[in-house]
Amino acid sequence: MSSSPLKWAARAACRMPMPLIKRLAGPARTVDGQQLDPLVQFMVRYFADPPGTLDSVEKTRSGFDTQGDWLTHAPEPSVHAERWVAQGPAGAVNCDIYRPASLPRRDAPVLVFFHGGGHVAGSLVSHRDVCRQLAHEGQCAVVAVDYRLAPEHRFPVGINDCLAAFDAVVEQAWQLGFDPARIGVGGDSAGGNAAAVVAQQRRGAPCPPRLQMLWVPWVDMSQQSRSYELFAEGYFLEKAKMEWYTDLYLRGPQDALDSRASPLLGDVQGVCPAVLWMAGFDPLRDEGMAYAAKLRAAGVPVHAKVFEGLVHPFLNVAGAVPAARAAFAEATTFLRAVL
Template identity: 45%
Template structure:
């Protein structure tokens, strides 16, 4: 059964006549996404530090936002989560996911570095991947100035951001195997309803193609903006589920929503990780919809999900 609050939210979106993203231009879609955040986003919790910084990247400087949780010694090296926001590789930014990053920092007692990676259609695949990896690499290398422990570094994100986090973990593993000692030592993956296969041919894609926040039309539109063509769907940097091997990756927490087109591919990725010998915590919120974690003002289970993810991160960081 669809969660009561989730149903009420979907009904309100429909009643408001909110257009499907597929009917908009990318700039208009970004603006609509930002404008609608206030009605669904909780008040931002206090953190001890928040700084807008930047990392050098292959396509130019990458804007970042650094969070340090409330109640920690400002000089203490603490664990860090490098976070990639969702939005189909087209919409979303540091502001749209500010509350989630603040909340995760406080719940996990870790620093969070949110990454404003380049997006389509202005910057096609793999620009977002390049930025995502460069940001994690830079964070690990700047451990002293950021007052973080580079040996306790996690990557995470929601939806498209979960896709990028999974891909960054794969890239870091490959570079370390190739002898790159500077590659970040990623210790954990926090994958929130991640997109893992661009072919979108699972049963959940068929079951929830319409009348949900994320529709089939919108997903086709996102791919059109992000990818260079259909051939990119087979590239593991776009579809991490299609990587030759997932062995040797860091442990993962994989969260899926039961009424989400991405549910089956998220579960498939968790299963594939387990089969490759990777420790996995798989968590399904059966009554929830795609994107619910950032809808805490109208969907209370978002708060529960963030608390659970914070606990998982603390355990991964040895702070449980």
């Protein structure tokens, strides 16, 4: 079946009566005191890859791009998109800028957004609707960054792209219509990793990030937390897939100890305020919680929350899954309040 029929089948399934969804999803799953959301359980059962699946790099990337908008919000027509290019150490870094029609043309707040995908997949296409909706509901501009991916470009090439894109937004803020004092960084999974790294690396800059918003962040490549074992298989993102991403991204084991790869190991003193959103059924849950605890211990203002019934990629399903939609609404409320 092609991706388009599957997309409409997934959307139609989300509109089924809840008693039917629960019956088709099977017995309720409870792990570590958390119960998986019935609709999420249904989607994992019928629309996720079979447990243990490891695709090629090419198929993984294609999957991110074709499935990225299956359960997102409907594209908001009042948000304008334009291509913009930053320059980095490895050359041009393509970016898309999303602007709500109601946004001021000068001194506007902006979120520099880094997509997820394990530093191997994801693109401006896979997170296009997510960024558009973040701009619309967050009432800010969103600069989506198309950083270079592994294994063609291993660590730290992609992170250097992310740093360069943030620096370029700051340097060109006035030309772009942004307020350089109201620039946040954010991203999901590997993008949350990148946002945390940028927040650490640019804390002492003349215009440091104002906020770091981290969805299901991957912040430690040096070890596996308990949640890796609890949710090793069968909850969309799997332990084996994380190991595959790590092997493709890092040049060798020593890179995992670099704070630009594992921001949980870095110095967080003086970084910008942080908002962290974790999923309950996610191998990365515990390291996200550990990062929030480390930030708090350093005196950084932190808001952290675990959405217990959700799995890893909930940012991309917020248009159709009510529990994910509620999480998305909380995030955009913070964007409006802090940026």
